[in-house]
Amino acid sequence: MSWVERELREQPTALARFLDRERDDVRARAPALVERDVRYLLIASRGSSGNAARYAQYLFGAFNQLPVAFSTPSLYTLYDAPPKLDGALAIAISQSGESPDVVSVLAEATRQGRPTVAITNECESPLTRHADWVLPLHAGHERAVAATKTYLNSIAAVALLSAALAGDDTRIAAIDAMPDAVEAQVERSLAASPTLDRYAGADGGVVVARGLNLATAFEIALKIRELSGIPFEPFSSADLLHGPIAALLPGRPVLVVAPSGPTV
Amino acid sequence: MSWVERELREQPTALARFLDRERDDVRARAPALVERDVRYLLIASRGSSGNAARYAQYLFGAFNQLPVAFSTPSLYTLYDAPPKLDGALAIAISQSGESPDVVSVLAEATRQGRPTVAITNECESPLTRHADWVLPLHAGHERAVAATKTYLNSIAAVALLSAALAGDDTRIAAIDAMPDAVEAQVERSLAASPTLDRYAGADGGVVVARGLNLATAFEIALKIRELSGIPFEPFSSADLLHGPIAALLPGRPVLVVAPSGPTV
Known part of the structure; x- marks a missing residue:
């Protein structure tokens, strides 16, 4: 472990x-x-x-x-x-x-x-x-x-x-x-982690959230970087539209943090 | 033009x-x-x-x-x-x-x-x-x-x-x-632009600055993204050391905004 x-x-x-x-x-x-x-x-x-x-x-x-x-x-x-x-x-x-x-x-x-x-x-x-x-x-x-x-x-x-x-x-x-x-x-997440194997070859990606969970998007992106060296980037869904959306590329995963309630 | x-x-x-x-x-x-x-x-x-x-x-x-x-x-x-x-x-x-x-x-x-x-x-x-x-x-x-x-x-x-x-x-x-x-x-920059041709194949990069020029790093990164679709990312030189430095990869250019005075 x-x-x-x-x-x-x-x-x-x-x-x-x-x-x-x-x-x-x-x-x-x-x-x-x-x-x-x-x-x-x-x-x-x-x-x-x-x-x-x-x-x-x-x-x-x-x-x-x-x-x-x-x-x-x-x-x-x-x-x-x-x-x-x-x-x-x-x-x-x-x-x-x-x-x-x-x-x-x-x-x-x-x-x-x-x-x-x-x-x-x-x-x-x-x-x-x-x-x-x-x-x-x-x-x-x-x-x-x-x-x-x-x-x-x-x-x-x-x-x-x-x-x-x-x-x-x-x-x-x-x-x-x-x-x-x-x-x-933690148990649920670790049990589900094999389904993420198909993204192992990704050379970058984006994490999107808003408001109270914007921090979550930033922390997920930082964690992926620290543990894999792959540049994942966090964005507010509102900011993404003001320019950086041009960086969304085919083959790069996009993670969306979408809990219930007013968020994304 | x-x-x-x-x-x-x-x-x-x-x-x-x-x-x-x-x-x-x-x-x-x-x-x-x-x-x-x-x-x-x-x-x-x-x-x-x-x-x-x-x-x-x-x-x-x-x-x-x-x-x-x-x-x-x-x-x-x-x-x-x-x-x-x-x-x-x-x-x-x-x-x-x-x-x-x-x-x-x-x-x-x-x-x-x-x-x-x-x-x-x-x-x-x-x-x-x-x-x-x-x-x-x-x-x-x-x-x-x-x-x-x-x-x-x-x-x-x-x-x-x-x-x-x-x-x-x-x-x-x-x-x-x-x-x-x-x-x-503007004249100096446009005249010098051919020297940047060697970076045309880059698939990503980083722009680093600090303090008053942190905004410049963010704006350079946004401009490169908007005009090329290539994910360039801005960082404060101080923040870069807290995790994201793992995203610096061989073959990816790093731009440093380094004017005179206390900056980087």
């Missing part, structure tokens, strides 16, 4: 651990986060954590009426010209807590007196020195290059924060049901 | 026309834009206009200390759950002024009493009905699918707004010198 498959199978346990240890604390502390004149969230992240941020952008927008801006770390590091963060709640998402770019955004937010949250799997990392609140992912050690448990727990952290901020116990109960749901889905 | 080449050659004239007609008005009106408790900019856009927005994100951040958030149109249209826009100055960039997504963001900002600007090439478009201020691009008619004059004038509009907001006459003078600089560059 590969490390990726092993860690995929560890996801339900890792998710349950995160929820057991953090649910009550998040529920108690989240409402105070937006007390300090918060108008929007500023999220710093990279890679898979950046996709968790993309999920946050739609989730906090739709369920908390909070706009989300992604930070531009080079303004903090390369240009040494950070923006004024009045009105921002700064959130960093970083599995390792070590990316200097992500750390620099949280450090600047602290310097400007803004509230800060660090969502990370490493509680002793440089990132946590600049956070009012460290929200640990409890995903355990991850050996595979492709993030599995940390990605799942990151989006769970985002979902939990959003629900707690809204005081929405129905959503928190739905999140609590997720470890069992994930376990069943 | 193709439409694209013809319109590339029309860029200096179109840019000079925009600056002549709008410079003084922008200089006079821009400072009032941020008077209404503006903490950040919210930009709605798609396609090439989205790349102008990406340029704005770094420019307003570095030179006006204003964070920039990109709107998530599906929250306004698909989910009917728009965020609260307290603290936002809403800017739409749309060549045609017709994208319902982009229009919906500006309409909601107006509904919430926030200041709004429409940057567009079509002054009679649906977008302009929801803008306190319409900033026309004066790019003239564009026939080619690939935006040339409208993209250049959009980034000029962004640069002019940023400089006027900062009251920076040195930068405005530098912008005024751009039509001549663009004319010289």
Whole structure:
């Protein structure tokens, strides 16, 4: 069994651990986060954590009426010209807590007196020195290059924060049901994987989604790349029509993330 | 001569026309834009206009200390759950002024009493009905699918707004010198284009940049796609290391946008 498959199978346990240890604390502390004149969230992240941020952008927008801006770390590091963060709640998402770019955004937010949250799997990392609140992912050690448990727990952290901020116990109960749901889905997905063998020769492809699942499209594309080296690309179905649709080519698979509800 | 080449050659004239007609008005009106408790900019856009927005994100951040958030149109249209826009100055960039997504963001900002600007090439478009201020691009008619004059004038509009907001006459003078600089560059680029013939058989590639020129990397990749159908992808040099570097393959060209100054 590969490390990726092993860690995929560890996801339900890792998710349950995160929820057991953090649910009550998040529920108690989240409402105070937006007390300090918060108008929007500023999220710093990279890679898979950046996709968790993309999920946050739609989730906090739709369920908390909070706009989300992604930070531009080079303004903090390369240009040494950070923006004024009045009105921002700064959130960093970083599995390792070590990316200097992500750390620099949280450090600047602290310097400007803004509230800060660090969502990370490493509680002793440089990132946590600049956070009012460290929200640990409890995903355990991850050996595979492709993030599995940390990605799942990151989006769970985002979902939990959003629900707690809204005081929405129905959503928190739905999140609590997720470890069992994930376990069943991992089994279904692994059982169905042989049907994908016919795409083994593809030299590229596209993943399409919209809104809350745009993050899923980005993460699927990143995972395929990391594990196969084949350039898959994520697109919003709306953006695809503005130019990049020219890149859809015969023989290249198109994955569509199409859950029920208003999506694609 | 193709439409694209013809319109590339029309860029200096179109840019000079925009600056002549709008410079003084922008200089006079821009400072009032941020008077209404503006903490950040919210930009709605798609396609090439989205790349102008990406340029704005770094420019307003570095030179006006204003964070920039990109709107998530599906929250306004698909989910009917728009965020609260307290603290936002809403800017739409749309060549045609017709994208319902982009229009919906500006309409909601107006509904919430926030200041709004429409940057567009079509002054009679649906977008302009929801803008306190319409900033026309004066790019003239564009026939080619690939935006040339409208993209250049959009980034000029962004640069002019940023400089006027900062009251920076040195930068405005530098912008005024751009039509001549663009004319010289178009000649140099067209003269050098035969050296690119050896890449004609490429089946994909990557464009890398960072910070203020990240927009340039995105626009180059989009242009190559639109004109050739070949999937070129843009990356921030920082993001590239977090996973997608696995997609760099032998035989695929990598373009690096590397001006002087702190960039890559």
